[in-house]
Amino acid sequence: MxxxxxxxxxxxxxxxxxxxxxxxxxxxxxxxxxxxxxxxxxxxxxxxxxxxxxxxxxxxxxxxxxxxxxxxxxxxxxxxxxxxxxxxxxxxxxxxxxxxxxxxxxxxxxxxxxxxxxxxxxxxxxxxxxxxxxxxxxxxxxxxxxxxxxxxxxxxxxxxxxDSPYLELEGTWESYWASRSAKFRSNIRNRLTRLQHIGEPRLEVLTDKTAIAAALTDAWRLEVSGWKDQEGTSITANAAVQRFYTLLVDRAADHGWLRLHFLAVGDRRIAVSYSAMYDGRLFLIKTGHDREYHTCSPFKLLTYLAAQDSFARGLREIDFLGDTESWKQEWTPASRxxxxxxxxxxxxxxxxxxxxxxxxxxxxxxxxx
Structure with a gap:
């Protein structure tokens, strides 16, 4: 009608x-x-x-x-x-x-x-x-x-x-990183060094629909962090939610804005962000990490590498979405x-x-x- x-x-x-x-x-x-x-x-x-x-x-x-x-x-x-x-x-x-x-x-x-x-x-x-x-x-x-x-x-x-934190990508990565607190930068260096003892970390950014679909098993595994699994808020805990994020891969990837960001070490993916790259902005929609590597703060390291990559791509903003959380405020004081x-x-x-x-x-x- x-x-x-x-x-x-x-x-x-x-x-x-x-x-x-x-x-x-x-x-x-x-x-x-x-x-x-x-x-x-x-x-x-x-x-x-x-x-x-x-x-x-x-x-x-x-x-x-x-x-x-x-x-x-x-x-x-x-x-x-x-x-x-x-x-x-x-x-x-x-x-x-x-x-x-x-x-x-x-x-x-x-x-x-x-x-x-x-x-x-x-x-x-x-x-x-x-x-x-x-x-x-x-x-x-x-x-x-x-x-x-x-x-x-x-x-x-x-x-x-x-209040959703966001980071404006002004100037260079080097000038931005120098503006972070010495304690925060030291924490990242220490976690990075700890992970390098296991293998060389790398950022993996998937844009192709077929590649993203093939990687969803890894993405869902990482998104089910301990508290999400216990509270029933993970993607795989609800059939409708899993259907939404799975269907979106097929439809959004055709329009070129869906991304999967992984932190990988050796041949293993240990952190993920189900993301959108749109209008010069990176949106972190769903995130997760492998609890086995929690002492290395894998998602913090994924954010570190993704931020570097965003500066290199000439993006204008990273939008962390969701609520204000302490880990997001380490990257930016600004919020919407x-x-x-x-x-x-x-x-x-x-x-x-x-x-x-x-x-x-x-x-x-x-x-x-």
Missing amino acids: LVVSAPSGVEVVHEYDTFLALEAEWNDAVERAQVPHPFLRHEWIRTWWDAFGADKHLHIIVVREEGRITGIAPLMRESVTMYGLPVRRLAPLANDHTPRIEFIIAGDAGETYRAIANSLREEMERWDVLQLTQLPKTSKTMTAMLQFAAAHGLPIGTWKSS AHEWLFVFSHSRRARLLHSVKFQMAPEIRKWRA
Whole structure:
């Protein structure tokens, strides 16, 4: 089913086949919008849906100007339970495996956001909450949706999410490395020397789809570090998650941005980063290492070699993604803040949910503390 609103040039895509047919136009819009990461590209969104889309419904808002896509709000509808209440939720085509989201704006921002907002208003009887996750704090989508809520008197709430460290690659590798603390540089040298007693370490960067697919067994073995295995958060602990990362190899590698970075010593791979190299940036999506070599800090050494390689390639940034962690802060003090935005509709259920989530629940947490 394709619902078209001719006066506004807005389409709401519900059918998977219609979504598939948008691939070329979609990616063209992503490139014109100058999205600096691959997490909104059609192949990423399609793969996410194929892995995680069960029991959900596509609700992709597409804005056109003279036939050309000027905006996309990649959303879905789902029925969930929040605080014991049955809720009709509009949300991005994303979950914990999508580091960052945004609406794709490839035309006049004001007009395009207004068209998206009008579509959301027209469909408001069908949703209780619009929940936008992992929006950069500087997001224009955040600003536009806050304006939409204010214009229609809709309750809102925000939640601070992750601060994701990133390293700007300015100057030379030598000048950057000299700027790190003496203690940190000494630690790296010692770990490198320790590993060299076993064999000569080397960085292996796989870009070819066939080579990456053949190396996935090693990648999954390394990604299952002790705590991930115990907590059930590793890729192989969940069939849908493994399907997502496996399918992405086939689709993203065709577009040239997927990478597997390995630290190898002798003929053995001992650390991995499932990565994206996109728009002059390296994104460390999933990482892991061989516990047998933990005294050598294999992933720290992989990061060391990958950073050198990134400088040599002329990249502009390494994005560590995820949360701020002490090991990431050894490489950079800079980070990007992310927030979640909740916009609640006029329904009684939505207003009750807003009251529970943003008024009652915080008071209960204070009381328990």
